[in-house]
Every structure is written in C-alpha cells, then in structure tokens.
Amino acid sequence: MKPLELTATPDRMRRYDGHVDVCIVGCGAGGSVLAKELAEAGWSVVVLEAGEWLSTDDDLRQDELEMLGKFDWDDRRWFAGEEQLELGHRRDGRGVGGGTIHYGAVALRLWPEDFERRTRDGVGADWPISYRELAPYYERVERELMLCGPETMPWGPKQTAYPQPPHQTTARDHVVAAGMAKLGIEWVPTPLGILTGAHEGRSPCMNYGYCQWGCKSRAKSSMHVSYVPKAVLAGAEIRTGARAVQIEADGAGHVTGVVYVEDGTTRRQTADVVVLSAFCIENPRLLLHSGLANSSGTVGKFLLAHIADSHFGRFADPIHMWSTAPGTLLSQHHYGTQQGRGFVGGWSWMTSCLFPAEFCETLARVEDGMWGRRFVDYLEQYPNFTVLGTEGECLPYETNRVELSDDADEFGVPRPRVTFDFHENEKAMREEIHRLGREILEAGGAEEVLVSDGNDHTMGGCRMGDDPSSSVVDRNLRAHDHPNLYLCDASVFVTPGGAQPSQTIMSLALRLADHLTHGRATERVGVAAGRAA
Amino acid sequence: MPDDRYPTAEEFWRRLERREVELDLREALRARTQREQQGTPRLGPVRGEVAKAVAARLLPGDVPADGLAAFLDWSYDRQLGRGDEADGKLPTPELIPAGLDVLDEEARTRHARGFAELDGAAQDELLARAEKGDLQGGRGFDSTIWFKRTRGKLTLGYGTDPRGMVQMGYPGPSYKPGHIWLDRGEIKARTKRRRGYLTL
Numbered sequence: 022m023k024p025l026e027l028t029a030t031p032d033r034m035r036r037y038d039g040h041v042d043v044c045i046v047g048c049g050a051g052g053s054v055l056a057k058e059l060a061e062a063g064w065s066v067v068v069l070e071a072g073e074w075l076s077t078d079d080d081l082r083q084d085e086l087e088m089l090g091k092f093d094w095d096d097r098r099w100f101a102g103e104e105q106l107e108l109g110h111r112r113d114g115r116g117v118g119g120g121t122i123h124y125g126a127v128a129l130r131l132w133p134e135d136f137e138r139r140t141r142d143g144v145g146a147d148w149p150i151s152y153r154e155l156a157p158y159y160e161r162v163e164r165e166l167m168l169c170g171p172e173t174m175p176w177g178p179k180q181t182a183y184p185q186p187p188h189q190t191t192a193r194d195h196v197v198a199a200g201m202a203k204l205g206i207e208w209v210p211t212p213l214g215i216l217t218g219a220h221e222g223r224s225p226c227m228n229y230g231y232c233q234w235g236c237k238s239r240a241k242s243s244m245h246v247s248y249v250p251k252a253v254l255a256g257a258e259i260r261t262g263a264r265a266v267q268i269e270a271d272g273a274g275h276v277t278g279v280v281y282v283e284d285g286t287t288r289r290q291t292a293d294v295v296v297l298s299a300f301c302i303e304n305p306r307l308l309l310h311s312g313l314a315n316s317s318g319t320v321g322k323f324l325l326a327h328i329a330d331s332h333f334g335r336f337a338d339p340i341h342m343w344s345t346a347p348g349t350l351l352s353q354h355h356y357g358t359q360q361g362r363g364f365v366g367g368w369s370w371m372t373s374c375l376f377p378a379e380f381c382e383t384l385a386r387v388e389d390g391m392w393g394r395r396f397v398d399y400l401e402q403y404p405n406f407t408v409l410g411t412e413g414e415c416l417p418y419e420t421n422r423v424e425l426s427d428d429a430d431e432f433g434v435p436r437p438r439v440t441f442d443f444h445e446n447e448k449a450m451r452e453e454i455h456r457l458g459r460e461i462l463e464a465g466g467a468e469e470v471l472v473s474d475g476n477d478h479t480m481g482g483c484r485m486g487d488d489p490s491s492s493v494v495d496r497n498l499r500a501h502d503h504p505n506l507y508l509c510d511a512s513v514f515v516t517p518g519g520a521q522p523s524q525t526i527m528s529l530a531l532r533l534a535d536h537l538t539h540g541r542a543t544e545r546v547g548v549a550a551g552r553a554a
Numbered sequence: 555m556p557d558d559r560y561p562t563a564e565e566f567w568r569r570l571e572r573r574e575v576e577l578d579l580r581e582a583l584r585a586r587t588q589r590e591q592q593g594t595p596r597l598g599p600v601r602g603e604v605a606k607a608v609a610a611r612l613l614p615g616d617v618p619a620d621g622l623a624a625f626l627d628w629s630y631d632r633q634l635g636r637g638d639e640a641d642g643k644l645p646t647p648e649l650i651p652a653g654l655d656v657l658d659e660e661a662r663t664r665h666a667r668g669f670a671e672l673d674g675a676a677q678d679e680l681l682a683r684a685e686k687g688d689l690q691g692g693r694g695f696d697s698t699i700w701f702k703r704t705r706g707k708l709t710l711g712y713g714t715d716p717r718g719m720v721q722m723g724y725p726g727p728s729y730k731p732g733h734i735w736l737d738r739g740e741i742k743a744r745t746k747r748r749r750g751y752l753t754l
Contacts, residue, residue, distance in 0.1 A: 082579050083727035086714035093635035101641040110635030229728045343724065377724050378713025382706055389685055392612045392705060393678065400615065403722040438641055
C-alpha cells in the first residue's frame with residue numbers, strides 16, 4: 022500500500038470556486054482534523070494555509086540548517102516581559118501540517134484536575150468542559166493515529182492500552198531511568214505519535230532521529246501524512262500560500278468569510294461557518310485586527326506556556342542522545358498539584374534529543390560566560406550528554422497577552438506584541454524542577470549537571486468558558502459574539518496542564534466536528550438562513 | 555575528539571556516502587566547509603574583521619573564525635525560523651551590524667585600537683561587558699541582546715558545519731537503511747512489524 026500522502030496529492034485535489042460550507046484558517050493539528058471530519062461528513066471545506074505543502078520525499082532533509090524556516094512561522098513579532106516566549110522554530114509552524122511537521126509527537130492526555138484548576142486549588146480557572154467529556158475523543162485520536170505507548174500508565178486517568186507497542190529506550194533514557202529508580206520515581210516509555218509498526222502504507226520508525234526537522238520515514242503522525250490526505254480524499258481543498266488577513270462579518274454579527282492574500286492578490290472566501298485554527302498568536306491577532314469576538318475584552322489574554330527547562334547531564338560514557346526519536350522516556354510522577362510543595366500544578370519529565378546546533382544554542386543559555394574555550398570544551402563532550410526536559414504548568418494570567426503593535430506587516434496587518442512573564446507560582450515550580458532534575462541525573466551517574474531555562478508550547482489567548490464576560494468561545498468552541506465563528510486549536514485552552522498539547526487539540530477538533538455535524542446540525546441550518554436573511 | 559571511536563573528517567564523508575545521504579545535502583554540507591571563501595561582502599571589511607575576531611573568541615573550535623564570520627554575514631538578516639524581537643529594541647538585522655560597530659568603537663575609545671587588533675584578554679573583557687549589557691549604542695541598542703543574537707548565529711554556523719560536527723563527535727545525518735545505530739536486521743524486523751530485537 023502506498024502512503025496516503027502520495028495518493029492524495031495537491032494536483033488531484035478538489036477545488037472550490039465560490040461559497041463553501043466551512044472555511045478553516047490554518048492547517049495544523051486543529052484545522053487538519055476538522056477538515057477531514059467535515060469533508061467526510063459531506064461539507065464543502067476550504068482550508069486557507071499561509072505556508073506551503075511540503076513533500077516528505079522532496080522537501081525534508083535531515084539537517085538543522087536546511088530545514089530552518091521551511092515550516093516555521095518566523096514573521097517578525099514583538100516581545101515584552103521577562104520570559105520571552107520561544108516561538109517560530111519548532112514552536113509554531115507554517116505549512117500544511119502546521120506545527121505537527123516539527124512536533125516531537127509526544128501524545129498525552131491532560132488529567133481531570135487540569136480541567137478543574139480553580140475548583141480544586143482556588144486559583145487559575147476551570148474549563149467549561151470536563152475531562153470526561155473529552156475522554157472519548159482522546160481515545161479516538163489514539164486509535165486513529167495508531168499511537169504507540171506502554172500497556173498501562175501508572176499515573177493519571179485510566180485509559181485503554183495504546184494500539185502499538187512503545188519505542189525502544191536508549192542509553193539516553195537508561196541513565197535517567199537509573200536515577201529515577203534510585204529516587205523511587207516511576208517512568209514509562211513515552212506515548213508517541215510515531216509508528217512502531219507499519220500503518221496505512223506508512224513506515225514504522227527508522228530511528229533517523231530528525232523527527233523535529235520533519236520525519237523522512239512518514240512514521241511520525243504529522244498531519245500532512247495522516248489527517249490531511251484523508252481530508253483531501255474526502256473532498257476538502259487545502260489552499261496553500263493563502264494568508265488570511267481579515268475576518269468579515271455582517272451588521273447582524275454573522276461572520277461572512279475570510280479575506281486572504283494569495284500570490285499578491287487579495288481574495289475573499291465566503292462560507293457559512295468560519296473556523297480559526299491559526300494558533301495562539303495569529304488567532305488573537307486576526308480577531309483584534311478584524312474587531313471581532315471581543316465583547317469580553319479577553320481576546321489575546323490569558324496566554325499560556327510550559328516551563329520547558331533543559332537539564333544537561335554529562336556522563337563518563339557516551340550516550341549518543343541523537344540516536345532515536347526524542348522524548349522516549351516519560352515520568353509524570355510530579356504531575357499536578359501535590360501537597361507540601363508550595364505551588365499549584367506540576368510537570369512531566371521527558372528525555373530529549375538536541376542536534377549539534379540546537380545543543381550549542383541551548384547550552385549557551387545555561388549562564389553568563391558560556392562561550393570561549395570553556396564552551397568548546399563542553400561541545401567536545403556532546404556525545405556524553407543526555408538532556409532531561411520538562412513541561413511545567415503555568416497558571417493563566419490576564420497580563421500574559423497578545424496585542425496589536427503599531428508596526429504593520431507587508432499585508433497591512435499590525436504585527437503582534439506579546440507580553441509574557443512567569444509569576445511566583447511558576448518560579449517556585451521552576452526551582453523545584455531544577456533541584457529534582459539535578460538529583461535525578463546525579464543519581465543516574467552524571468558527573469556534572471547544567472540547567473538551561475526555557476519555555477515551550479504556546480496555548481490560550483482565546484480561552485473557552487461558559488461566561489461570555491470572561492471568555493472568547495463557549496464550550497463548543499463557538500465565539501460568544503458570533504453564531505458561526507469557531508476557534509479550533511490550543512488558543513482555546515484554559516489551563517495548560519503539564520503535558521504536550523497536540524492530542525488535546527486534535528481531540529477538541531474531533532469534538533467540534535461532532536458538534537457541527539451531528540449534535541447541532543439544525544443550528545448550522547439556522548446560521549445559513551440567518552446569513553441569507 | 556579525544557576519543558578514537560568518533561570519525562575523522564575523512565571518515566565522516568565516507569560514512570555519509572555509505573549511508574546514502576542525499577547528494578544535494580552532501581553537497582550543501584561540503585559547501586559549508588568552504589564558507590570562508592565567501593568573505594563578508596555584506597557586512598563589509600571593517601565589520602568583517604570585527605566579526606572574525608568575535609567568532610574567534612566566542613567559538614575557538616575547529617570551524618575557522620573567518621568561516622563563522624562568513625556565516626554571520628550570510629545569516630544576520632535572515633529569519634531562519636525565528637521572528638521574535640524585543641519590543642522597543644533594534645531588530646536583529648539592524649542590531650548585529652550595529653553591535654559590531656559599538657564593539658569596535660568601544661575598543662578604539664578605551665584602547666586606541668580596533669577590536670580586531672586587541673589581544674585576546676582585552677577582547678574577552680569587552681565581550682563580557684557586552685554580555686552584561688554594559689556597552690552603550692544608539693537608540694534601541696541593547697548589548698546583551700546583541701551578544702545573545704550574535705552568539706546564536708555563530709553557534710548555528712558552527713553546529714551545522716561538518717567541521718563543528720566532527721569536533722563534537724556527531725556522525726552526521728542518518729539515512730537509509732536507518733540510523734547508524736541500527737543494522738539491517740533491526741530495520742528488517744521493524745518493517746515486518748516485529749518488535750525490534752536490539753536494546754541500545
């Protein structure tokens with residue numbers, strides 16, 4: 022069987038000319054899943070994607086420099102605050118597949134408590150939906166993407182076994198596992214969206230290691246090899262090089278379509294329903310620029326990120342951390358709020374893989390003075406390092422936000438200004454993470470441990486909620502202010518948990534598709550009628 | 555590398571060929587080892603000399619300083635996956651050349667010689683001040699940000715140059731039939747949907 026990516030090619034794709042049922046802005050984890058589901062349900066679907074359609078065979082190379090900028094959203098953005106968010110490279114994507122082209126494919130569910138942070142801990146906020154409402158969709162993603170992972174997870178919500186067995190652990194993991202064992206910390210092979218057996222013509226993982234520069238074996242479940250081909254086969258059009266610049270609405274508050282620029286020409290795609298899946302900076306930017314969905318004044322606010330610090334452990338023997346997919350060892354032993362720690366929330370541990378250039382850049386951040394002969398001495402010991410990473414929870418703060426700057430881009434749209442800080446809760450958590458990270462690696466035999474601060478995974482900015490005065494979209498991801506405008510990506514997150522967001526994004530997209538095609542079909546008719554009137 | 559298990563430069567290239575790494579990628583990697591021939595035409599000769607001296611102090615490794623300076627010349631105004639800029643400060647494409655000028659001017663003010671003509675200790679002292687944010691420039695100039703962005707470009711040039719890879723003990727991109735860590739039997743087992751037999 023041929024991989025679907027080779028069957029559902031752009032030249033065989035259906036094209037729409039004129040009004041469609043739904044226009045989705047952005048072809049990442051949210052937009053791709055939704056496009057596939059709606060197209061299979063018979064909707065006419067156009068996805069506007071600002072980037073290009075990369076071919077696994079022709080465009081992906083196992084090289085850090087060759088791939089830089091090919092699928093990164095690297096337009097200029099202005100940043101303020103103490104914690105400059107890491108965006109662009111390996112953070113937010115551009116191109117068919119979005120951020121899933123470069124993601125590490127770590128596939129984790131949020132925990133029930135993540136949906137009830139305010140109720141349980143008296144801080145932050147609650148999601149308008151519970152874990153229980155999302156659980157069936159988590160399971161669907163696990164089956165549809167043939168996720169691999171352990172038979173049971175020792176922590177978190179009960180879940181069925183993963184469809185494929187886990188990846189092998191390597192020396193990079195073994196030293197960390199040894200340290201964790203000494204400290205009584207449980208670990209498992211990480212659940213990943215990277216095949217360990219062939220599926221739908223896609224190869225099992227070949228351990229090239231370059232997952233985060235685009236998978237050359239198609240084992241990684243990036244959207245452009247999984248959901249997107251299925252969307253295309255079902256009749257969706259993925260319109261690439263189409264940069265959305267404005268969302269339009271009529272006087273009655275119904276959204277009428279999307280203005281976009283393609284090949285220097287401004288065009289308009291009208292639709293019954295518009296879905297924004299352009300992620301946590303561009304969604305607020307588009308809404309603020311269009312003057313929509315902001316009666317609450319919360320568009321752009323409550324931006325979230327993970328504490329993603331790297332602990333470099335240097336060992337006497339070679340580790341060769343580059344030899345397999347990143348993130349193959351997971352521990353959620355410290356996940357969630359735990360008594361006596363003095364802060365709310367928790368984190369996941371994960372081993373990681375940094376290729377030479379990124380290793381240099383991340384190591385240089387450890388402390389002032391990391392340059393010169395001392396720095397090069399460390400670089401020469403690169404094979405002996407392992408990296409233990411974290412995904413730590415950050416509480417929602419109104420001051421962490423996206424606004425419009427005075428500086429416009431080439432399309433005349435104001436560039437975003439992003440302000441972000443970690444507060445006392447995150448600083449206390451970070452301190453504990455560093456202490457334990459050192460302890461684990463030293464217990465595993467590290468001769469030296471270095472720690473570099475970082476952040477990862479932008480979320481929030483258009484959060485969901487039942488109260489229209491404090492949220493942008495409702496429990497069904499529909500804008501409180503506009504009956505036919507939806508948001509579908511991590512921008513709707515209320516809290517981030519301490520886990521990678523991709524599986525939650527895909528699960529929310531499946532839930533939204535169910536809402537649009539089954540549960541509220543009559544509403545859609547009503548929307549169309551209202552627009553016509 | 556101090557360890558003879560890691561490839562020499564010659565072995566590095568032989569292994570790439572053996573692993574059937576794409577020809578265009580091999581050629582791109584080869585070209586990076588000759589970057590120094592490109593010089594610094596966009597930064598110009600004066601800034602180019604400062605850039606070379608900065609590279610020599612920040613990354614005194616197997617990638618020649620003039621090769622790193624040439625990479626800085628090529629990359630200083632390219633996004634290369636990043637577009638984040640500090641609000642109210644000079645953006646990177648303007649910041650990096652401005653910082654080279656500031657460094658050179660500071661050297662002339664304090665030592666009556668250009669930065670490239672100072673001895674290593676004096677250069678390090680100025681670079682340490684730049685890292686701490688102590689060097690003053692024009693409106694929107696921040697020497698700490700300049701230091702970080704410049705070092706970031708240089709480390710990118712170093713880590714993606716095969717000479718840097720070899721010095722770091724990295725064997726280069728893997729390719730069919732899989733990473734150097736896996737032999738053909740392991741790959742075969744996996745393609746037949748059997749669990750891998752190899753425990754690394």
